[in-house]
Amino acid sequence: MRLLIDMRRKxxxxxxxxSARAARASLRMCAAIVAGLALTACGETITKHxxxxxxxxxxxxxxxxxxxxxxxxxxxxTTTASVGTGSAYYYISSTQGQTSFFxxxxxxxxxxxxxxxxxxxxxxxxxxxxxxxxxxxxxxxxTPTVARDEGILKSLFRNLGTKQLGLE
Numbered sequence: 001m002r003l004l005i006d007m008r009r010k011x012x013x014x015x016x017x018x019s020a021r022a023a024r025a026s027l028r029m030c031a032a033i034v035a036g037l038a039l040t041a042c043g044e045t046i047t048k049h050x051x052x053x054x055x056x057x058x059x060x061x062x063x064x065x066x067x068x069x070x071x072x073x074x075x076x077x078t079t080t081a082s083v084g085t086g087s088a089y090y091y092i093s094s095t096q097g098q099t100s101f102f103x104x105x106x107x108x109x110x111x112x113x114x115x116x117x118x119x120x121x122x123x124x125x126x127x128x129x130x131x132x133x134x135x136x137x138x139x140x141x142x143t144p145t146v147a148r149d150e151g152i153l154k155s156l157f158r159n160l161g162t163k164q165l166g167l168e
Contacts, residue, residue: 047104050078050093053112058125061114065122070114077114086123089114106130 051074060073070089071077077089091112098104111128 044097044099046107047096047098048093049096051075051091051112052093053091053110058112058127061122061125063122063124067116067120070122074112074114083115085118086116087120088116 053074057074061070065073067087067089074089074091078092079090081088081090091114093110094106095108096104097107109130111132113126113128115123115126117123
């Protein structure tokens with residue numbers, strides 16, 4: 001009889017240890033899942049806007065193509081403009097990164113400019129990047145300038161004493 005009681009005690013101890021081990025393992029697993037979710041929440045989110053080109057798309061645009069051919073090859077431009085006596089199509093794309101709740105930061109900007117002659121054919125193609133651009137606040141619609149901190153008298157008399165070249 002005593003042997004039977006000892007065997008039952010061993011089974012209870014073994015079951016108790018196993019359930020404690022299982023509880024610790026599941027607790028570790030939950031902690032790992034929570035840590036993984038927390039780390040992914042801190043990861044950077046990349047957002048791409050505008051036209052996304054392939055290199056072969058750009059190689060298809062050549063001198064002498066019409067505006068319709070360019071529009072068929074690259075799609076509708078982001079914006080158009082009159083440049084000199086001709087016109088231009090601008091295809092703009094940007095890549096922004098945002099980490100958690102922080103403000104998004106522009107990582108890259110690309111502008112493909114297709115310039116047309118007065119006859120409406122491609123004159124040249126230019127690529128501009130983030131390093132080529134100037135900061136422009138679209139809300140205020142102002143480009144930052146170097147401000148001169150001078151009074152009205154100083155600005156009136158600034159050119160006094162400089163030699164003026166005139167046509168005679």
